[in-house]
Amino acid sequence: MSETEQNGEVTAQLVDGSTPATPEALFEKLDALDIPHRTVEHPPLYTVEESRSLRGELPGGHTKNLFLRNKKGGMWLVTCLEDRAIDLKDLGERLGGYRLSFGRPERLMQYLGVIPGAVTPFSVLNDHQDAVQMVLDSALLNHDPLNFHPLDNARTTAISPKNLLKFLEAVGHYPQVISLD
Template sequence: MERAQIVYDTLKQLDIAYSIVEHPPATSTEEADHYIEGKEGVRTKSLFLINKKKKAFYLIIMDDQKRLDIKKLSSILDEKRLKFGSSELLLEKMNQSPGLVSPFGLWNNTEQDVQVYLDREMLAEKVVTFHPDDNTKTIFFLTTDLYKLLDALGYPYTIIDL
């Protein structure tokens, strides 16, 4: 079964309505934004970060137009130093590749050791967008359903001000 279909089936089981826009492969949020121009919804970026000791794992979800202030985030998370996780570690923890990181990778995190942080500003929007484990598609659903998804996956989340 194609990975995007697993996303669709899971959302259907959770009674989460969604819409899909299919487009050529997008390797960056800027490129994906071009294909979904004019559609309602905050364009998100999901970042996989780790601490210096590679013992704490973080999924940060924010508006793709916003630049991550990693020093500020380190302070919020009470970490001395954060960095982006390697593609190998991302594959191990979430079975995703760079450019496809999204909350849908959390169901592959069998150890449930990835901590989820959502930027408050992004949550003010009615609709959020993600790649459904496929960079030729963008999925749209209600921001309130993002909470529902995370709860169903068993992931507590923290809302932060980036």
């Protein structure tokens, strides 16, 4: 991961040398796209299990996000319902015959600008080189609202499925929508 020091603090950089977007920059983008959103703050969450125990009564679909890669450097961000059991071998075949593995935290920061536990479809806002392919579980589109971390795992942001698609298209990451049943 490329890092710079500013005022004694180490700041992460994306692969193109820019600084990852903040949650506030994401909210500005959503507002500019006329996408309604609602955000709640909570203690940092790193796993689906932690999310289940701390989210309270947030309505809608809750998700997990997998940052995957293959040996040739291809990368995918797979967003699915939180209770989905994902078979990486099967998913790799469905995505083109690839052998997939989880991307390393350094690569996650370089391309999507987030840490493990904060992975979200919103993070493609940081993928200025279109290096990461977005994959959505089709079942997500049956839940309204959908809940995601807004680049920060100490918050959860709710938006509609229609507006998730609008956001992804606006940032040039047209998702592949597949059934992960």
